[in-house]
Amino acid sequence: SSKLSLQETQELLIKITDIYPQTTICVDALDEIDPDIRLRLLKSLKYVIEKSKSLVKIFATARNDPDILSQFITFPRIDVQPDDHASDISNFINSTVEHAVADAKLLHGNESNKLQLEICDVLRTRSKGMFQLAAVQITFLCQMETEVDIRASLKDLPDTLTKAYDETYRCILAQKRSAPRLAPVFSTVPSVRPDLGRGRDGEAPSVPGQDGNGAVFLEQDGDGR
16 A cells, blocks of 8 residues: 555545544654654644644644744644643652652651652752653652762752663662563663664653653634634
8 A cells, every 4th residue: 555645644634533523633742853844744734723624633742942832833722831730740749759758668768857848849840840750760769778868869860851761771780680681671762772762962752741841732623713
């Protein structure tokens, strides 16, 4: 079978979206797409939004680069930024740290309230709105043996998921018994292996809501409302 042309793909999407009263098309990591192809993709999606008889929405994630944001100017949209869920991630950090203490995973449950508050304050800043990064950072802290170690680690926590996964990979290799056997499996994750999945500036491909990404909801029904 031959590949669909751009026009054929657009028309097929319109026919499919016409079947349902509402359709949401999700596009992850727009910043990983070649700029020329990205522009054609956005124009095609706008065409589908405008021509479909039903309500069509586009949910897209990307880094907050000016050249990408400028391409959304012509779209009716709702921007979603990492700071928009600051209270959610704060609650997540507080709850996860509290459970780590209650389960004796963090300093065997002997952590002072002052240190617990200090950990939460630092994580809220260092996690940059990323739930997964906060979770991995807490895991790192649970490996510390003393309050001195924890306070030292708080100053040097991985500040991206790429660095966090790389650190996890190194920790696995450093363990004894059968743990290092997991390393070859874990290293297949693009964010961990230094030779796989790197995007611009050596960063790993973006993940929705992670690495400081923003999201945008584009919407317009077939009648232009």
